[in-house]
Amino acid sequence: MSAPLVSVRDLAVHFARPHFSPLKPRETVRAVDGVSFDVAKGTTLGIVGESGSGKTTVARGLLRLVPVTSGRIVLGGTDITALGGEEMRQMRRHMQYIFQDPYSSLNPRVRAGTIVRSPLDVLGIGTPAEREARVAELFAAVGLRPESQHLFPHQFSGGQRQRINIARALAPAPDLLVCDEPVSALDVAIRAQILNLLQQLKRRLGITYLFISHDMAVVKHVADEVAVMYLGQIVERAPRTAFFARPLHPYSVALMSAVPTVRGGRERAARRIRLTGDPPSPIDPPPGCRFAARCPVAEPACRQTMPELREMASGQWVRCHRVEVVGGTIRRPLD
Amino acid sequence: MDGAPTTLLDISGLSVEFSGGGRTARVLNDVALTVAANETLGIVGESGCGKSMTALAILRLVPSPPGRITGGRIVFGGEDLLQAPEQRLRDVRGHRIGMIFQEPMTSLNPVLTIGDQLSETLIKHLKLDARAARARSIELLKAVGIPAPERRVDEYPHQLSGGMRQRVMIAMAIGCEPQLLIADEPTTALDVTVQAQIFELLRELRARSGMGLILITHDMGVIAEMTDRVAVMYGGRVVEEAPTADILSAPAHPYTRGLIACVPDLDAEEDSGADLLEIAGMVPSVWDLPKGCPFADRCAEAMPRCVAEMPPTSVLSAGHRVACWLQEGTGP
Numbered sequence: 135m136s137a138p139l140v141s142v143r144d145l146a147v148h149f150a151r152p153h154f155s156p157l158k159p160r161e162t163v164r165a166v167d168g169v170s171f172d173v174a175k176g177t178t179l180g181i182v183g184e185s186g187s188g189k190t191t192v193a194r195g196l197l198r199l200v201p202v203t204s205g206r207i208v209l210g211g212t213d214i215t216a217l218g219g220e221e222m223r224q225m226r227r228h229m230q231y232i233f234q235d236p237y238s239s240l241n242p243r244v245r246a247g248t249i250v251r252s253p254l255d256v257l258g259i260g261t262p263a264e265r266e267a268r269v270a271e272l273f274a275a276v277g278l279r280p281e282s283q284h285l286f287p288h289q290f291s292g293g294q295r296q297r298i299n300i301a302r303a304l305a306p307a308p309d310l311l312v313c314d315e316p317v318s319a320l321d322v323a324i325r326a327q328i329l330n331l332l333q334q335l336k337r338r339l340g341i342t343y344l345f346i347s348h349d350m351a352v353v354k355h356v357a358d359e360v361a362v363m364y365l366g367q368i369v370e371r372a373p374r375t376a377f378f379a380r381p382l383h384p385y386s387v388a389l390m391s392a393v394p395t396v397r398g399g400r401e402r403a404a405r406r407i408r409l410t411g412d413p414p415s416p417i418d419p420p421p422g423c424r425f426a427a428r429c430p431v432a433e434p435a436c437r438q439t440m441p442e443l444r445e446m447a448s449g450q451w452v453r454c455h456r457v458e459v460v461g462g463t464i465r466r467p468l469d
Numbered sequence: 470m471d472g473a474p475t476t477l478l479d480i481s482g483l484s485v486e487f488s489g490g491g492r493t494a495r496v497l498n499d500v501a502l503t504v505a506a507n508e509t510l511g512i513v514g515e516s517g518c519g520k521s522m523t524a525l526a527i528l529r530l531v532p533s534p535p536g537r538i539t540g541g542r543i544v545f546g547g548e549d550l551l552q553a554p555e556q557r558l559r560d561v562r563g564h565r566i567g568m569i570f571q572e573p574m575t576s577l578n579p580v581l582t583i584g585d586q587l588s589e590t591l592i593k594h595l596k597l598d599a600r601a602a603r604a605r606s607i608e609l610l611k612a613v614g615i616p617a618p619e620r621r622v623d624e625y626p627h628q629l630s631g632g633m634r635q636r637v638m639i640a641m642a643i644g645c646e647p648q649l650l651i652a653d654e655p656t657t658a659l660d661v662t663v664q665a666q667i668f669e670l671l672r673e674l675r676a677r678s679g680m681g682l683i684l685i686t687h688d689m690g691v692i693a694e695m696t697d698r699v700a701v702m703y704g705g706r707v708v709e710e711a712p713t714a715d716i717l718s719a720p721a722h723p724y725t726r727g728l729i730a731c732v733p734d735l736d737a738e739e740d741s742g743a744d745l746l747e748i749a750g751m752v753p754s755v756w757d758l759p760k761g762c763p764f765a766d767r768c769a770e771a772m773p774r775c776v777a778e779m780p781p782t783s784v785l786s787a788g789h790r791v792a793c794w795l796q797e798g799t800g801p
Binding site: 293330334374 | 516633688689691728729735744746
């Protein structure tokens with residue numbers, strides 16, 4: 135593997151809660167609590183997890199859209215953790231974001247062509263004539279008709295709006311594209327169109343993706359590597375094939391088994407690993423393993439000490455006391 | 470579900486129109502569906518295909534104006550709900566037919582406690598007094614798996630998580646032990662692990678009470694896991710209906726095939742990342758439905774006839790019917 139395009143070490147993003155009473159200590163939401171990963175150039179890292187697991191905050195922290203509490207973010211060899219002002223602004227041309235909701239992420243008063251051109255205007259890329267040409271090229275690249283540049287967002291369907299979002303993100307020719315649930319708000323039949331477009335762009339332009347989704351099947355389809363998040367931490371990270379063939383962490387196993395599938399049907403539902411309750415609050419996470427309270431195989435030790443993220447096989451990392459290597463094979467607690 | 474199970478709900482020829490600005494839109498067109506006791510019927514399709522409208526029409530909750538039920542019969546327990554007086558419907562809604570809406574966040578009243586909202590239907594329909602209604606509310610919360618129900622009953626919706634709120638909605642819907650439960654995308658806003666819990670609960674309830682269940686979803690995986698029969702809706706029509714196993718193994722309508730193939734398959738041995746099958750274009754606007762097959766403009770197999778004429782419904786095998794020119798005359 136060549137030098138990674140993105141390298142994140144021990145990223146933490148904590149938020150202070152609004153202070154209601156001077157008598158109580160101020161509460162901190164540990165939205166992201168020590169996350170590390172690399173993304174090689176031209177590959178896709180898929181981050182899966184349930185709502186509140188910190189997926190979106192990782193993405194926002196990575197792009198410095200929220201204040202980073204601690205950790206280090208390196209993009210293309212440049213440490214951007216502490217970059218400020220103009221320097222950070224210029225870095226932004228290398229990293230762009232596709233938002234989940236194609237309805238609220240486009241300004242309803244601005245024409246589609248202007249929306250797509252705006253990053254070029256803001257970052258001062260090219261002459262006006264070059265910008266016009268670039269916008270036309272982008273409309274073609276994402277499959278929008280050139281004359282639709284003059285339309286307003288409400289004149290497009292959800293899928294088309296997501297194409298505008300993608301065109302806007304592509305405008306400054308970024309190396310890294312962060313896609314935050316890019317198809318969740320779309321109708322099922324439209325999702326395939328957008329997923330195919332993103333895959334084609336990856337093949338054609340060699341873009342690197344951080345792809346956030348709660349949908350296991352979508353991640354299996356797009357990602358080269360998978361990271362599973364639970365309550366602000368990565369609990370498992372592995373290459374796609376290894377992960378989907380045999381997830382190691384009990385949470386990954388449970389999450390995968392919870393997905394209803396066409397072929398699995400009722401049998402799959404009957405074999406499902408049942409998780410009770412909801413994830414605990416990130417305000418005051420438990421001292422041991424954060425999954426212990428819902429884990430079907432938790433032991434007393436799991437509630438006391440936080441497991442480290444350990445490499446069990448090449449590229450397969452897991453944060454669980456109970457996964458171990460016995461005689462060269464990885465033994466899972468749920469086997 | 471073979472043999473002759475008691476038919477609980479029998480919808481035929483149901484049509485709903487919306488009018489405005491001098492135009493008329495047919496949002497439901499000649500919809501026919503049945504649900505038996507102890508059976509789960511799935512309704513699947515994209516947004517704007519008429520799934521939720523069908524659910525609303527069953528309870529005569531179509532917003533009116535601009536909407537209007539223009540024809541058909543909805544026979545429930547031997548009585549045509551479309552002919553029943555409004556007073557009678559109040560006894561059906563929330564009592565004999567329960568409904569779970571899609572949005573647990575917006576379907577609960579934020580200024581009333583969970584207990585108040587649960588008790589309301591119990592007092593109204595079962596004529597319980599306040600004390601008995603409260604006791605029953607606690608029982609219901611317990612039945613849907615809410616921990617510490619004695620405490621939760623006095624809490625407000627904002628104090629509960631999304632999954633818990635949806636459980637409260639279910640508790641409310643089953644409070645009067647309905648014969649039929651309509652669940653409109655009950656888990657779309659929830660995480661998969663919570664979805665699994667809700668489905669488990671619905672399966673248990675059905676097994677225990679023998680109620681009929683209509684489950685509206687856009688997820689074919691959910692259809693496979695939860696339903697006995699499926700109706701695929703498109704452009705306000707049922708374009709295919711069959712026992713779930715038949716529709717998944719041999720989908721006849723190109724739209725049904727598209728819905729199954731357009732999502733990545735988690736069960737696939739290896740996903741090469743190759744392009745997914747796309748259903749080109751989008752759902753037609755109800756204001757602008759074509760005179761032929763509503764799916765014709767997105768269908769890869771469309772023939773000139775599909776654009777010109779509405780396909781008739783053909784029966785392929787027992788309980789499997791489809792409205793598609795490709796299948797015309799292929800039945801038994």
